[in-house]
Amino acid sequence: MHGELFPRERTEIAPGAVHVPDWLGPDRQRELLADCREWARPPAGLRTVHTPGGGTMTARQVCLGLHWYPYGYARTAVDGDGAPVKPMPARLAALGRAAVAAAYGEADPLGHGDGEQPAGRCGPYPSYGWQGDEVYDIALINFYDGDSRMGMHRDAEERSGAPVVSLSLGDSCLFRFGNTASRGRPYRDVELRSGDLFVFGGPSRLAHHGVPKVLPGTGPQDLGLSGRLNITLRVGGLDP
Template identity: 60%
Template structure:
């Protein structure tokens, strides 16, 4: 486990193999709909190389809605309680063991208590973006800034490894740190790093473990608090 930047923590191998299998099965179901997985079309006509499906709230550039007006006009699948529990545990493990917790810096309203971290915690993710990367997919440097909350983002990886580039809050360029994310890894960013630019310039095909149930490609699931 290491802190990449203030508030940004990488926890290798955080998910067990069973948990990875469970996520793969769940993602396959979510990908079917009610709003199915798709390549997002950007406002200027560009098409993202990753395929995305959403839970709780539907993300389209650059806003959240309950109804997927840009896909099929249906409401996205609910955000499940077990996934929120997983997000709270992720935040506990990342911040509780590696960095001092400052409720003002990390966008929380009450002091952080790892022993009591559960349903009463103020961290209550209500949306997830699930991106599937094939061997050619990429993600340009961007900020997660469409939320009205500065609560941390919890990111989980399953499948092929990738090169994850984590930058600064001012520019898409340097300084940044390149981190190889493997299947089962957790990455959390909040506080001073909540609005840092980040992206995925490369996926490493064939590096995932087929035992996860994902024969090829990479799943990345990010949990956020919309503040809506």
């Protein structure tokens, strides 16, 4: 509980970028956390990412479906233990589609969100070209401890323009959502809490974004997670 007088509301941060607070209820958060712990086990488990320039990402990562590395995709953990990447679970792909439907103002036919869902398409959120038939086939799961950060970057290695889905578990963070032209201003800072959904597509699909700060100790105590997990779902559109 954060003590707001009024519930947080769904907000369009930029055209095509929508924040849906508290989309995942406590039970679903616990289910996803248990899944993430399994996915993080070797082979092709949680690893530290090194950039071509010699830097090291402070958030550790595990991938499903395809393995992301700076700056491309592979079917094996080429910058880890070299093992084949774990498959993308069908339930996670379905969760991605349901998340976009919820963010863009459609009914959630799969009932994945635990909050109240709108009945049918409702304004003011247009679809931004989302057809609902794209298959989410890639998941990047980042683990942040209290000192982790993520610099401003774009998710640009995919060939599909389908929206990116971001789900938060554990500690809150400061999420910085910027523009498509540069890593600098204008940008907007949003606090993402455990259970929050953030979707960005359409004109914001290639916007720069990052995590300048994690807020330690702010996650739900009954979740049993120290730190923050971010589950990012994407449609690759890549050759099989």
